[in-house]
Amino acid sequence: MTTASVTHPQGVAALFRTCRVTGYQVFTPVQKLIVFQAVAAVLSLATGGTLALLMALTRWEAVGLLPPELYYRFTSAHGTVMLVFWIVFFEVAALLFGGTILINHRLKGVAVAWTYTWMMATGAVLTTVMALSGHANNMFTAYPPLVNHPLWYVGILLFAVGALMACCHFVVQLWTARKEGVVAGPFSLVVYALLAAAIIAIWTLLHGALAYIPALLQSLGLITLDPAIYRTLFWGFGHGAQQINLAAMVACWYALAALTTGARPVNEGLSRLAFVLYLIGINMGSMHHLLVDPGIGMHARIINTSYFMYAALLGSLIHAFSVPAAVETAQRARGHVKGLYGWLVAGPWREPGFSSLMISLIGFGFIAGVSGVLMGTMQLNMIIHNTLFVVGHFHATVVLGTTMAFMGLSYYVIPLVMKRDLALLGMARITPYVYGAGLLTLIAGMMLAGKNGVSRRSWDATYSAGYLQVDTLSTPIITFANTLIGIGALVAVTGGIMYVLIMVGTVFFGRPSETPNVGRLGVVASPAGPVSDVTIPEFDHAATRAQAPGTTVAVFVFLGYFVLMFAWAFFNLSRVGWGIG
Amino acid sequence: MSSLTAPHARYLSGTSRDERLWLLFAVAWCLVLFFAMYVWQAIGNQKTPIESYRIEPAEFRALTQDYIAAYRIGDVQGIPLVTPTEDGEAFLAARAFAFEPVLQLKKGESVRIYLSSYDFQHGLSIQPLNVNFQVLPGYLYVVNLTPTETGEFGLICNEYCGLGHHTMTGRIVVVD
Secondary structure, three states, X not given: OOHHHOOOOOOOHHHEEEOOOOOOEEEOHXXXXXXXXXXXXXXXXXXXXXXXXXXXXXXXXXXXXXXXXXXXXXXXXXXXHHHHHHHHHHHHHHHHHHOOHHHOOOOOOHHHHHHHHHHHHHHHHHHHHHHHOOOOOOXXXXXXXXXXXXXXXXXXXXHHHHHHHHHHHHHHHHHHHHHOOXXXXXXXXXXXXXXXXXXXXXXXXXXXXXXHHHHHHHHOOOOOOOHHHHHHHHHHHHXXXXXXXXXXXXXXXXXXXHHHHOOOOOOHHHHHHHHHHHHOOHHXXXXXXXXXXXXXXXXXXXXXXXXXXXXXXXXXXXXXXXXHHHHHHHHHHOOOOOOOOHHHHOOOOOOHHHHHHHHHHHHHXXXXXXXXXHHOOOOHHHHOOOEHHHHHHHHHHHHHHHXXXXXXXXXXXXXXXXXXXXXXXXXXXXXXXXXXXXXXXXXXXXXXXXXXXXXXOOOOOOOOOOOOOOHHHOOHHXXXXXXXXXXXXXXXXXXXXXXXXXXXXXXXXXXXXXXXXOOOOOOOOOOOOOOOOOOOXXXXXXHHOOOOHHHHHHHHHHHHXXXXXXXXXXXXXXXXXXXXX | OOOXXXXXXXXXXXXXXXXXXXXXXXXXXXXXXXXXXXXXXXXXXXXXXXXXXXXXHHHHHHHHHHHHHHHEEEEEOOEEEEOOOOOOEEXXXXXXXXXXXXXXXXXXXXXXEEEEEOOOOEXXXXXXXXXXXXEOEOXXXXXXXXXXXXXXXXXXXXXXXXXXXXXXXXXXXXXX
């Protein structure tokens, strides 16, 4: 694929500019769309982060900030704003980016794109206003018979339909790029990964409609929902959404590895196979939320919860090897060959893109991935379900993993698309560390609390206002865990504020530049060739493929840790002592 | 080429020795994880309860009240204290915002608990064992428990059920 050979129709060519950093042909009308979606994402993150701080300061008994009603109201709003709006706005920005700039393609249907962008924005505002005004206090899940205000459902459905249109638009973009010869050969791995995310998203958003349309009808008093059926449909949306995040996060990993170290996939075919594995049984993961529900048979539980023998886990285990191996191979090719991990030590740790990548990769693997498999093991779920451990797990997946990776990518995409220098570069260098340290503390506190019986979604961890007292919930270790959560949230929110300042600063006040300062760019990004301040030497792909001994050792250490955690979890289950069955 | 640029047309070019080794172990581990669930369900002491039925909340309420009236042996702070039936059966109801009744179980004796809700979705969390089940109105979940220690065990609701959620508690008492 060579850019020079791409000829755009007459009149359209004038709308392109060539990025002087990466060499990409940028269809200029798409820039505003990408920035709009990204700003909406960052505003959602800022809103959700503010709520997070208020919630954490409530659960930390020493502070006890909010009364119960406000705590439940803000918890409900936080879940929706973060898990749906921040994530999906950013993902749609990534799809618009991947469906145009990354393949040097024009956006066909700019008006359509603005239509769904405004649908999403309107829906997000409506839903958030309804939640913050106390009309949707029933958590992100809103399990019937509890129902939210009808307008809350109207808002989230409007958003979901808009997002669905955006995903379909991306698929159409790839199709027309192929048809018009803009892309002749295979798509790049990152675009391929985004396609996997889009396919999962289409399926997931359809489930969202299947759950929320009947829920809207119930909130209008027209029908009565069966709680078990709603739960199954809802988690087809709620869990599927996390698999979109997973695929999009791994797409960001590959992109960041290329941007920061010039890494090439060590094995294109295997990495692509791993994304196909993510697609197998997309909606099986909804079972993770139903493992201790009545009404489901044993085989249905086991086969679904494991994505049929852990097909999706196998995909992640492949990425766990190939992402660090790609970085290691590139680093070694550049001369960092000392010992097993000299390449890692010599990594560009001052680049926010690289530190975000590494924190996301290691945090996701060791904390999020392993805890997720433990929770999704049918019997182990009994000692985890609805405890704060679950909340610790998904803050590891969706915040330490996905959000960190999205942040990492935005340090590049936003300045390049805006043609502005990254604002506050010095602060950007430490932001991933501040955010990561806060999250690790928060997640450790949540997991420790949950393991000791503290439930999620409760204003009072000790249930001290209950008619019958539960003394075992008032222990020093639980107080300590809740304190960790409070302190972790404070630090993480500080990191979040730093990130928002950098992004808002870049978008509105960044110094205009044709070659924005985004730090070191190990770009091998464009066929037109990198125009960056660091050139990474080409190397022989086939000959260097196996040159990742550090990664090979690391993945086996990881596997050993995984086995230990699994054994330890079953040991903990057996220590319950009581017979259950 | 990189992750951001297109590969050569033929990118399915085999795997390296390290990759094959990792794949072999990864697939093996996935299979272990999968079959471990079947093995534990067959031989483990803490099995996931499967048996369940549909039941109307009103019917469940009536059955629970009849059971409490027939097997009540006292009160705990005004809440009925009830033993299992002669056949080792008991009802445990969740409602906003309490569990009822307080069950008095015998150490080492298995009891078949019929668990459901009068109103909203709830979560049964037995403390400090930290054993948790979802409670759905309209569904009867059969949870078999065999206590192995005496004492008082707190119950808390761990599914959001309304503004009084954090006050929803209950108790199981185990005697010799």
